Amino acid sequence: MLNIKNVSVQYDNSQEKALSDINLSFNNGEFVCILGKSGAGKSTLIRCINGLQKPTHGEVYWQDQPLSKMNEEQLRQVRRKMGMIFQHFNLIPRLTVIQNVMTGTFGYRSTFKNLIGWFTDDEIKRAKQIIDDVGLMTQIDRKVEQLSGGQKQRVGIARALLQQPAVFLGDEPVSSLDPGISNHIFQLIQEMHHRLQLLTIINVHDVELAKRYATRLIALKDGKVVFDDIPEKFDDDKFHLTYGSTVNKFQNYLKIN
């Protein structure tokens, strides 16, 4: 349902390619985690999928339609089928939980209706159901900056789910959260993944977390795919291949001492 063909990305201010010649295809029901050091191209890859980043070369196909051939309107229609959550949550400050969640419907409604804030009973009912699902019913009318990090990410998830997505994308969604909270967030994502039959693609740098939840692992190094298989096959060698010699040296240091 989602194909990435020969995609390369080169940023203006950099000599090296952020992604070089990536070929991947994803199917419904997969829970994919993308691993790699910072700067390996994880974020760029996720952002290529929903067209926030345009590839320098190559093409991303969504249901066999190339994203680069789409106009703004068509791209919008693709994006609204892809819920996305972010490392820094990217909630709208000073709005309440429910107000933030309601923005998930913006892709489906006219600008006028959005501006007035005219939501149908059905939309509000659905939003409340989702807020209940992510466990924030008691916080529904609080402003988002009063919430904890984990709660903010739950709001982010609720916003993405209200889009009725087919794909769930996460750009380092737990990197600024405590380990325990990260695990809860992943549990929630997994639950929604199964319930709604999504394709889920998430960047993580915590290998243990990725192995616990993913059905497929992809590792990037210097913009290239160095591993793409089931998590069980991601062994120590692959780990060193992905994370390079610095970790290796550090682990040796630990062994010696």
Next chain:
Amino acid sequence: MWFKYRSIFTVILLLVLVFFSMRLTEFDLSKFKEFRNMIDFLSQWFPMDFSKLPAMIHDSLETLALAFLGSFLGLIFALPISFMAAVNTSPSKYLYHFTRFSLSFVRSIPEIVFGLILLTALSLGPFPAVLAIMFHNVGVLGKLISELIEASDPGPQEAMKAVGAKKGFGYLFSILPQIWPNVLSHYFYRFEVAIRTSLILGFIGAGGIGQRLFNDFKTFQYSSVSLDVLMIMILVIMVDLIGSYVRNKVI
């Protein structure tokens, strides 16, 4: 450790600038020999003459209305223009440069010049003053708000893109809640400035407490001048208090 050799040149340059500025402005503390004149003059201000208080209150309200309307209309026009004048939300590069240039052009014209030009068409009274204050505030607020837009967090804008919101609407919805408290504090500061400006505009016949102050001064009614000045101070402090109250409520 703290000072570089180059700092010495900066200090010398500043001293030279201060010296020439003093020459040009005839800055001379020895002139305070005539300090008694000022005391004599100020002593004529008291006791205050309260007989014209009702008329003064009326004029103060006129000044308040004039400053409020001018700065508020300025804000209304500045808001959409500032989105065109911010590099991250402008629809096109040309429009960005054009609005930037227009805003600094409007800003470079003092209110009093606007007032004098508009007087010829609109004759004496507060109306040309409202327009003069409005034009100038479009320039000032447009620039300040566009800078707030440029400094806003891009994260929420990206999120609005990702949910599939239309571009312009996404900008509006993700940026406005972020910058709103700062927009309000800029606005109330400009409101306060507009009160002082409207006093100056009163000197060219725009009405309000400014014109009364000017007339009382020219006719040597110093006991009324002191009350005029007191009214003006109360006005400015009032607006400042309202401004901080509203801003606290919003935050």
